[in-house]
Amino acid sequence: MNNLGYLVGAAAMLAAGTFAFRLAGPALGSRISVSDRSAQLLENASVVVLAALVLTTSLTEDAGPAGIARPAGVLLAAVLLRFRAPLPLVLVAAAATTAALRLSGVP
Amino acid sequence: MRSLWRTVDRPARSLIRALCIAVGVAGMSYGAAAVAAGLPLWFPVALGIVVLAAGSEFLFLGIVAAGGSPATALLAGLLVNARHIGYGFSVADVLGTGWRRIRHAHLLNDETVAVALSQRATGHSRAAYLACGLGILAAWPSGTLLGGLLGNSVPDPGALGLDAVFPAVLLALIMPALSEPPVRRGAAAGAILALLTTPLLPPGLPILLAGAGAALTIPRRRHR
Numbered sequence: 001m002n003n004l005g006y007l008v009g010a011a012a013m014l015a016a017g018t019f020a021f022r023l024a025g026p027a028l029g030s031r032i033s034v035s036d037r038s039a040q041l042l043e044n045a046s047v048v049v050l051a052a053l054v055l056t057t058s059l060t061e062d063a064g065p066a067g068i069a070r071p072a073g074v075l076l077a078a079v080l081l082r083f084r085a086p087l088p089l090v091l092v093a094a095a096a097t098t099a100a101l102r103l104s105g106v107p
Numbered sequence: 108m109r110s111l112w113r114t115v116d117r118p119a120r121s122l123i124r125a126l127c128i129a130v131g132v133a134g135m136s137y138g139a140a141a142v143a144a145g146l147p148l149w150f151p152v153a154l155g156i157v158v159l160a161a162g163s164e165f166l167f168l169g170i171v172a173a174g175g176s177p178a179t180a181l182l183a184g185l186l187v188n189a190r191h192i193g194y195g196f197s198v199a200d201v202l203g204t205g206w207r208r209i210r211h212a213h214l215l216n217d218e219t220v221a222v223a224l225s226q227r228a229t230g231h232s233r234a235a236y237l238a239c240g241l242g243i244l245a246a247w248p249s250g251t252l253l254g255g256l257l258g259n260s261v262p263d264p265g266a267l268g269l270d271a272v273f274p275a276v277l278l279a280l281i282m283p284a285l286s287e288p289p290v291r292r293g294a295a296a297g298a299i300l301a302l303l304t305t306p307l308l309p310p311g312l313p314i315l316l317a318g319a320g321a322a323l324t325i326p327r328r329r330h331r
Contacts, residue, residue, distance in 0.1 A: 003177075004147075010177030011150070014167060015157035017181075018188045022215040025195020026202045037325060043224065044293060045321035046197040047284045049190055050221050050277050051294035052301035052317030058274045063306050066270075073271030074278070081282050087118050091125045094275040098268030 067107035073098030114234035119222060122276060123235075126218055127242040129272045130161070134250025135261040137165065141251070144172035148255040155248040160216055163187040166310060187311035193318055194220040201232045214240025221280035293324035 034042070058074040060066050077094035085093075112120070134155065141151035146168070154164050163184040170180035194215055195202075201223045202211040214236065223236040254261045264270060285291045297320025301313040308316075 004150075007171060007177045008150075010181040011154050011158070011167070014163065014181050014184045014188075015154075017185045018158055018160055018163065018191065019213060021185075021188055021191040022195055022212045023209065024192045025197070026199040026208050026212055029196055029199035030204065041321055041325050042193065043197040044284075044290055044324035045193050045318045046220055046224060047281050047290055048294045048297040048320040048324065049193060049314055049318050050217060050281050051285070052298040052314050052320075053217060054274045054278045054281070055298040056301050056305050056313065058271075059302060060305050063310070069268070070271050070274075073268055074274045077271070077275035078278060081279055086121075087279060088121050088125065090279060091122075091272055091275055094271040095268035098271040099266060100268075102266060102268070 069098045069101035069106050072101055072106075111234050112238055114231050115238050116226070116229060116231065116235075119226060119235050120238075122279060123222065123239045123242055125272065126239065126276050127246040129264075129269045129276075130243050131246040131250035131253075132262060132267065132269055133161065133264050133273075134247045135254030135257065136264050137161070137168075138251035138254030138256075139258055139261045141168055141172075142255045142258060144168065146172075148252070151255065152248050152252045155251045156244070158184075159213060159244060159247065160188050160191070161247065162310075183309065183311075186309060189311060190314055190318075191215055198223045198232070198236065201236050203233070211237070211240075214244060216240070216243065217277060218243065218280075221277055225280045225283060289324045289326055293320040293322070296320040296323055 054074070058066070058071050073094040073096075076097050077090050080090045080093055115123070137155075138148070138151055142148055151164070151168065154167070155161075158164055158167075166187055167180045167184040170183055171177060194217075195212065198215070198220050202208045202215075219236050219240045222239045223232040226232045226235040281294075285294055297317035300320060301317035304313040304316055
């Protein structure tokens with residue numbers, strides 16, 4: 001980490017590239033007209049990607065399994081959400097379950 | 108700012124509040140780890156403000172701290188963030204136009220897009236998007252700064268179970284969309300595809316592949 005200049009340059013490019021990714025959709029979306037069907041497809045794609053994030057961040061850590069405690073907390077959250085429990089309760093229950101399992105030695 | 112906050116409905120407000128707390132604590136552990144790896148404190152804080160995508164920042168600094176080259180870290184970070192292209196298309200109308208669009212686009216991330224989509228029916232997508240985005244923009248770098256200053260005495264997000272909060276928040280936000288069977292089918296297919304490819308592919312790619320599941324969400328064209 002002795003070459004801070006190189007690192008800062010890479011960081012600046014990460015910021016610029018990420019911003020370009022963020023702006024690409026809105027900037028192009030206003031120039032090209034898409035059918036309702038395509039618009040719906042794009043919106044659904046975001047939901048699908050978010051669902052994939054939920055599953056992978058619940059179950060994996062650095063390409064390996066994330067253990068038991070975290071998926072157990074998320075699973076409880078899913079069950080509580082299904083029964084329309086209030087959100088603060090859902091989130092506190094998820095964190096508390098995961099924390100309690102870890103405290104008792106479950107990975 | 109106050110009126111913006113009041114426009115957002117109650118469940119979304121409590122969700123955004125909880126999310127910002129979790130983001131702040133995660134930022135603290137990230138700041139402490141970055142300083143422990145030998146980086147000057149301003150660096151992770153500045154990175155948090157200008158990149159504002161936690162997953163890619165963790166990966167970027169993780170690769171550098173492990174001795175990888177900044178170029179490798181840059182490519183890995185960009186790959187993880189490529190999903191924002193798709194997010195941008197699906198909330199393009201929420202971002203507005205002109206300068207406003209440019210300012211608002213920086214706040215685009217997993218949580219803000221999920222909040223905006225979940226508020227579509229209420230017509231308050233933009234207020235919810237901005238409240239969530241500004242909250243994260245405040246909580247993430249300030250958490251990082253605080254963590255870097257506190258060093259070893261920061262709370263461990265894992266011990267607090269906060270790593271379960273992030274997927275739980277996203278799940279709560281997409282749950283209404285998942286009540287439609289075609290969307291649920293596509294989401295299940297995409298999520299399983301991402302899970303199976305996670306051990307095999309570099310981070311970010313499995314999530315992009317999952318987007319293909321969206322093809323299953325649109326019913327075949329019907330004659331009306």
